[in-house]
Amino acid sequence: TRDTEDAKDAKDAALDAFRAPDPDGPLTTDQGVRVDDTDNSLTVGDRGPTLLEDFHVREKLTHFDHERIPERVVHARGAGAYGYFEPYASLAEFTCADFLQEAGTRTPVFVRFSTVQGPRGSADTVRDVRGFATKFYTRHGNYDLVGNNMPVFFIQDAAKFPDFVHAVKPEPPNEIPTGASAHDTFWDFCSLQPESTHMLMWVMSDRAIPRSLRMMQGFGVHTFRLVDRDGRGTFVKFHWRPLLGVCSQVWDEAQLTAGRDPDFHRRDLWDAIAAGDFPEYELGVQLVPEQDEFAFPFDLLDPTKLIPEELVPVHPVGRMVLDRNPQNFFAETEQVAFHTANVVPGIDFTNDPLLQGRNFSYLDTQLIRLGGPNFAQLPVNRPLADVRTNHRDGYGQQVVHPGTSYAPNSVGGGCPATMGGGRLAEGVFEHHQERVDGAAVRRRSPSFADHYSQAALFWRSMAGWEQQHITEAFAFELGKVGDREVRRRMVGNLAHVDPGLAADVALRIGEPEPGAPPEDRAVASGAGDAAGVAFSPAL
């Protein structure tokens, strides 16, 4: 193979330049001046006032005063690890992404797992979605696959995200709850926004309480696009599958774990890696040729829908091994900045309106969370690929740029945009040339209208005991909602999924059984004609 075993350590080696020197050496100030007393301020006499000229203590207090940065607006609590990814076979037939060209090419990665709702200090084993974000340090730049452990999402359009998160987060008057979903505003929003129903089924299932981060799936959620060297696109859904299998805690276990060890998941991940018991995940893809875009009974651009595996199988294409713990939580796990728009040649977007909004939001939020425009220079975020930009200055600039910084440029310095009109094949990113035509409209696509078929499909695919856990979870959560209108509206939505489920939940929370819902399924849940693409790489 082109790369060697050493490639997996390339990021590790690159970090060496940033590691603090031997901590056993003598204490210094930020300016490197040795200090012999860090216990006593400089005062006038034994009992007099402290002197402003005590630069060491002033620097010490000032730095401490500025130690905190804002936590992430969502996914604040997380745990990270380094590792590597390697494909099983070449994917050149579908993508020119450099890191997917040859079996065995090792690309260093950093992964951050997270909960969504709670603050940084909340417990691990709450009922919640889990983030599963991977940064691939490829030779053609960083590629971020910023996914979750569930294959669909609550909303279809990024315009709803602030509303959704305001409803999910603790209630404004008292900041309750701080780490779980059981409260009125969340259920109020969901009951009024039936597109959330499919995701709610997943969140009320055992998938929302993983046994371990090592036993959790990951999904890109949106339909993305692979692009080959001739510019031909293929729709793709990404899946991570843990080699240990998917395993959950039951509700009572999760309560105990959260009480006894709120750090249960991050400890488990850390300890396993420290013991050499490296977590491993298999990357799988569902591929759909562009001409089959409309062959499904749902819209491929709708992030509240998955592609049933009966219609398009998941092909395993590679594996990821997490084999190294970070050295410093803040420097690495807290300062890492993932972004859906961090793509590399060979991987592109679709017009999924949730993805399009995400492509704006991550950079925007990181500008404030990480203090200005130079956070890509932080050690964990630095690409292994060469970085040559005409960006200059700004808070926290760490690069000493010689020469000028503009193009076109005849006096020297300044980076030209392309060297010799490069194309995809030469590692240049070229946006997929999709033809789009239409008037500017502000309305949800009618093809996004069916909110219940896949929720019902999910329910029917569950074993009896799984259905029981889902029913109990709905009853527990809705039973805590004070506003009876919200409870009834939510039970009414469940009747569209399964009348038996709705009746059972209603009975358990003392609400009347909802009447039969009107026949409102816009699209039947049956199989379409599409069968995905034939997958040829020899696996």
Ligand code: HEM
């Ligand atoms: C984190 C926005 C939907 C997965 C974040 C952050 C923001 C955000 C602002 C904090 C990032 C930071 O401070 O570095 C949004 C918006 C969404 C959306 C606007 C919809 C319009 C989703 C979806 C997924 C997802 C659908 C999963 C497919 C994640 C993950 C993180 C995250 C995994 C944590 C990344 C990390 O570990 O640092 N999101 N998000 N988000 N989001 Fe989203």
